[in-house]
Amino acid sequence: MAAACGRVFGKVGRSLAEVPVTRRTGTVSYLVGTGSAQVSRRAYGTGGPGFRSRLVSGAAGGSGLLGCAVLLGGGLGLYQTVKFWVQQHQHLAQEEVQAVGGGLKLVLYQYKTCPFCSKVRAFLDYHGLPYDIVEVNPVMRQELKWSTYRKVPILMVNGQVQLNDSSVIISSIKTQLISKDKTMSEIINCYPEMKSVNENGKEVTEYNNKYWLMLSEDETTQVYPEKGMQKEEMKWRRWADDWLVHLISPNVYRTTGEALASFDYIVREGKFSTFEGFFAKYVGAAAMFIISKRLKNRHNLQDDVRQDLYKAVNDWVAAIGKKRKFMGGNQPNLADLAVFGVLRVMEGLQAFDDMMENTKVKHWYRRMERATLNHEGRQ
Template identity: 45%
Template structure:
């Protein structure tokens, strides 16, 4: 624990100064980067192991890259009120009025954010239980040890895409998933989100030590961490994920992280073919999936760069207006 204590002392020394000169800031930044690189050995052996971080921040069997972030102004143009009314789905069918919906999640998980985007769009109130990535004590009751887990009136649902399909059927019992308009296009792009888009995010989010720290500022603020865990996670975790992201970059044959992100964004814009949404006048499940995965990175440098260098901003703004406010309620 000496290395952890030392790191915590460094953190307190660095963060305890409210005002520093420009030269001091530069020195502080270099010192922090050195601390990040040197702490990787602790990340491998202490309570925040690389395996534990990988499991939490993106390396399950479904994805090698879970995105993180806060809130970024993606707005390029505001949708009109008429567009908002037309695009927003009405409240849930009277046939589906759940009394208790609980989402077990990691705040930074893109698959959890897919589910939340769906719940928000359909105005389904839900509670959130943040799962501690180390102990996972919050889901010890379940045989399924990954997130998201959604419990609807006592019924457990797992796997983000399966959860969304089940909820859609409950909301629209009169519609078969096989008879959804343009179902092949919808399924194609939902698969693209899970199998491609999420893998592009991690190498971008953790591209540099400073970007990794930016990401972990959000994770440690919103995640289920004690004060000690928060300090360790922010610095040791950022260092660990910086190195892990380099392995992911190689694994997924990514030469330039930003180019890959921009290409993914433009690929999605091209898929719209001039439509407001992939679903036409209102979002379909693929629209919600892309939006959900991108929403966690909207305040990060990678997200800001993506909007600045691609044409995805207009679509994102329309989707953000359509999804509306979060339906999350206090547990």
């Protein structure tokens, strides 16, 4: 309707501008000619100096009042047209977001430099799922005071369902994207919590089935068309959690210089107060340098922990092979996204540069980078 009004005003303006007028005022013609007349040309697409001069003459002559009214009306029509266009595109954009996210409103509670949080972001980004981020202060963790589960990542779905553990989050959301008839509450019941006490006397929480997608037989065949694909994906997702992630800290805190550089990055990207940031950078770096040595012994790593990182990454590349772009084939699967998410937290640090230079991971990594940035898994 607004567009139609604009066209009507345009026709009236053109017919009025063609009426001969003999009286002109030079000063007024100059002001209108550099302002209103140019706007009218853009609005109606009529162009040409002839039309502009006739319109200026009409505005400056005996029909000046009526001409100004026409200009005002045309401007109003243009405004309504633009407003209507913007509203329509906003509505379409909102519908697109809702369609992409399956109607899910997602809020991720995270530390940016946490490899498990990075896994979740890689998955959400690849699938083009919109989500909000709440950066948690790693010292006070006030952002999680509402939750009895105090670790990150946590993903809140529609403000009602809380998903804990990075692998549970990924499996749950992936299941929902495929089996749209299942509710998130139904899906999360398939990943029950199991609490136990480890060898150090500390209570730990584990989740059953967390590497499984809860799909029907037909859906499973569609997602994993070749024999062995599902087991391979699960194997390497578990490998990323149980082995690869434990190589990160010993490598990024390998020396005192690397520890300081790592904490400088953590403080810069994280949510710290000035005092907390200073304390974390220097005291935290020293502490993690010492802890990294204990982690090296706990996981039976070599004295040169870089060699374990190189071997792990090259084992991953060898498992993909030369005939596949990704472990998932032509598109990344959940194992690709998990490994990429873990390795990505080292970007900007010496360990990452050494890994890229001394292993065969570079081409796969850059393909994964493009796939997540371009949301290539968007449905």
